[in-house]
Amino acid sequence: MSHLQNLLLDSLLGTKHVDSAALIKLQERSLCIASPGFSVMPSDVRTLVNGFAKNPLRARREGLYFKEKDYKCVRADDYSLYAKNENTGVVVVKTHLHLLVATYTEGMYPSVCVEATEKLGEYLRRKGN
Numbered sequence: 001m002s003h004l005q006n007l008l009l010d011s012l013l014g015t016k017h018v019d020s021a022a023l024i025k026l027q028e029r030s031l032c033i034a035s036p037g038f039s040v041m042p043s044d045v046r047t048l049v050n051g052f053a054k055n056p057l058r059a060r061r062e063g064l065y066f067k068e069k070d071y072k073c074v075r076a077d078d079y080s081l082y083a084k085n086e087n088t089g090v091v092v093v094k095t096h097l098h099l100l101v102a103t104y105t106e107g108m109y110p111s112v113c114v115e116a117t118e119k120l121g122e123y124l125r126r127k128g129n
Contacts, residue, residue, distance in 0.1 A: 004129075005033045011120050012102050017112035024048060024099040032098060040067075040101070048101060051081050052094050066090055067103075079121070082114060089113070093121030097129050 004023060012018040013035055020038035024031055029049050031040050044066050051059040060076035064083055071083035071090060081092040087106035091114050092099055100121050104113040 002033065007120060007123075008033065008035055012113075012116050015112050015116045017104060017108040017110075018102045018116060019105045019108065020103045021117075022101045024101060026094075026097055026099060038103075048081070048092055048099055051076065051092065052078070052099070056081065080118065082110075084110070091117045093117050095121055095124040095129050098124065100124065 008021045008023065012021040020035045022031060022034035022038055022040050024040070024045055026049065029045055030042075031045060034040060047064055047066055051064055056076035056078065059081060060073045063073045064071050064081075066083070067090075069085045069088075071085045073081065073083045075082040079094045081090075081094075083090050089104050089110055091102045091104070091110075094100075100117055102113055102117040104110055
């Protein structure tokens with residue numbers, strides 16, 4: 001298992017408030033690694049990358065379609081995108097080279113998912129990733 005995959009599993013899924021996680025390469029617009037059982041389709045990768053490449057305010061206004069669900073965007077800026085659909089949600093944090101993606105489901109605390117994802121994103125930015 002790679003160092004990055006260990007980081008995803010330990011620091012995100014280890015909180016028990018992240019259901020699944022992935023790392024997307026920004027330049028290649030491709031999936032780098034994902035937690036077991038979490039498949040991110042190329043169309044989902046494009047959706048998330050475009051959420052940052054285009055005006056983040058547009059993503060906030062229009063929401064996003066991810067994993068065959070419509071999500072209402074509750075935060076969109078240069079480094080973070082949070083979206084929810086009823087009791088589930090997706091948190092995306094941009095680093096220099098990657099998008100860090102974490103999802104939560106019913107019964108999980110969104111705030112813990114956000115905090116863990118933001119902290120890992122900050123760590124990766126400091127490391128130059």
